[in-house]
């Protein structure tokens with residue numbers, strides 16, 4: 001099937017699936033800052049995507065994926081965003097855990113875990129950050145020891161997105177007693193619903209709770225549930241960070257275009273476009289969005305050629321050290337935060353009024369949630385450090 005036929009197939013499937021009575025309520029729901037919306041329906045949507053073969057598009061067919069080309073994966077994400085399809089609850093499994101298991105998992109682990117992710121029936125969360133170990137991840141203190149064929153886990157994770165709906169946690173823990181920093185860590189695959197795990201949601205500035213504190217008190221997982229070798233967890237954990245946010249970034253840009261158009265319409269509607277400052281900021285936002293799109297396409301093209309976003313420099317080799325993903329993360333998060341500020345200024349005093357049922361308006365949600373984007377997935381300061389040190393060869397700070 002050529003790309004154009006594939007695009008029509010994706011578009012047709014999305015149109016009909018989203019029009020079905022079960023999912024008609026989901027248009028535009030559950031995106032950033034709205035992960036609390038229609039959770040049960042979005043879990044059912046995940047299973048529908050899986051049943052019809054729309055999860056794991058780039059995975060090898062032998063591992064339950066569709067082995068689709070990079071271009072066709074991009075088409076899927078573009079069409080998904082264009083259809084205003086709901087925010088995914090299975091993205092951590094599909095985009096982080098699946099690719100990591102493909103890189104580091106045993107044949108048994110792939111056979112056990114990939115089908116549940118591809119079917120949309122098993123959801124995952126990522127347990128890396130701890131109080132005191134976020135940017136400085138190697139400082140983590142959650143520990144696990146092997147006793148009688150089981151890992152016994154004690155400690156605490158924090159900011160664990162979607163742990164409250166997850167079935168499994170991809171957990172980074174210290175498995176060698178007395179080890180220090182990045183040595184002696186392991187990546188464990190831990191069932192979330194068990195007596196030794198307590199999950200406490202954390203409410204964010206948006207009033208919603210997308211992430212959690214997760215407490216481990218003699219939690220258990222089978223000895224075989226370890227990705228990579230014991231003590232090799234740092235390499236595996238970095239492997240996962242390398243695949244974080246690849247091709248789906250392009251779909252996200254279509255969502256950004258939609259948000260930008262809404263701000264532009266609002267400025268035209270209330271006359272604030274006549275304010276030269278607002279007009280200039282709108283023009284700047286549009287220009288920056290084009291630059292962001294070209295840079296992302298360029299970085300993804302380089303990643304495709306080089307086998308992964310982490311390994312790709314900006315095409316043409318302008319920057320050494322594989323910092324393209326860091327640069328695009330810096331760019332999109334900064335752009336999106338500025339768009340939130342612009343949206344509030346365009347709305348003027350109306351931006352302070354509550355929305356329906358005293359909930360947040362889209363403008364308020366954009367403005368507030370975008371604060372998180374320069375923090376998660378590695379804060380912007382850390383991205384700048386990486387660009388400076390690995391990309392430009394500047395001395396370590």
Ligand SMILES: Cc1cc2nc3c(=O)[nH]c(=O)nc-3n(C[C@H](O)[C@H](O)[C@H](O)COP(=O)(O)OP(=O)(O)OC[C@H]3O[C@@H](n4cnc5c(N)ncnc54)[C@H](O)[C@@H]3O)c2cc1C
Pocket residue numbers: 125126127128129130132133134135136158159160161162211372373375376377378379380381382385
């Ligand atoms: C919405 C959201 C979802 C998240 N989801 C998950 C998840 O699912 N799983 C998970 O494991 N984690 C998750 N996180 C956690 C995220 O990865 C961390 O918040 C992030 O790595 C920063 O760590 P920290 O919060 O401990 O801040 P800190 O590391 O304490 O940083 C505090 C401030 O100091 C700055 N700073 C720290 N070190 C340096 C340095 N060396 N140079 C310059 N500046 C520095 C930081 O940039 C920041 O401004 C999530 C976070 C958010 C906001």
